[in-house]
Amino acid sequence: DTGVSQDPRHKITKRGQNVTFRCDPISEHNRLYWYRQTLGQGPEFLTYFQNEAQLEKSRLLSDRFSAERPKGSFSTLEIQRTEQGDSAMYLCASSISGSRETQYFGPGTRLLVL
């Protein structure tokens, strides 16, 4: 068990470009979550999957954001036409669903939009 991994760890892009992040969860975990964390704040929920189904999306997730988990394993988060306000740390977490569910986080992808 290598834990949750995310790639890339850092991304610098210019405003208007598209970016895609990848998350590989712990192998037996059926749930996968995306959060966004800005400087000095706690993480905020963006969306989550149970297996390959996307079950909930936050109102924070504008139409420029899309997430997939095509085979119920890894997930991608794409941001189209990036804006400076998208600069943040994007965190992925995975878990096994249940009443005592505990999420385990990856190291995050830090995005800077110039």
Next chain:
Amino acid sequence: GNSVTQMEGPVTLSEEAFLTINCTYTATGYPSLFWYVQYPGEGLQLLLKATKADDKGSNKGFEATYRKETTSFHLEKGSVQVSDSAVYFCALSEPRRGSSNTGKLIFGQGTTLQVKP
């Protein structure tokens, strides 16, 4: 709606001092409660958790008790070390709605702890 409030930081302590970081929550139903820690340049690590009222979570000398009557989950440690310097986040797992449990976490804003030798 559901929310978590933490004491503002930074909290600066000398090594071996007693630590308390206050956390209170607002939730409908019965959430699970968590403390996560974030060391500089790293992701969030689970520190401890409690899933029902009066449960005490503990790990690495840290403790927190789920107090339903005061809706609190304060983090304590009897003797802090320089290596405990980090940002600490209190979080709740959104309670069940009907037969479903989204499991999504709602975090406080974080409390920075600085421990000086």
